[in-house]
Amino acid sequence: MANIKSSKKDAIASEKRKRTNNKKRSRIKTYIKRVLFYISKNNFNKAMFSFIQMQSILDKYSLxxxxxKNKVARYKSNLLIKIKKINENN
Structure with missing residues (x-):
């Protein structure tokens, strides 16, 4: 641990940011898994609803x-392709 007071404060703030960012990353993963779950169940309506929620969160966290932003675009593109395949099969 640092001896200078400002360094101690920086270390505390850094740890706080790390916890917050990890929670946000976990939330992203949760929403993606939810969309994938509905895709696996071939439920188009719920998959699309979950996708819209996920899209909002991804865009917000991207900003x-x-x-x-490229990772967000890749997630949205790949999941939307899978959702559209469900709709075509039904």
């Missing part, structure tokens, strides 16, 4: 710098 905050929690997750890169």
């Amino acid at each position: 905050q710098g929690i997750i890169h």
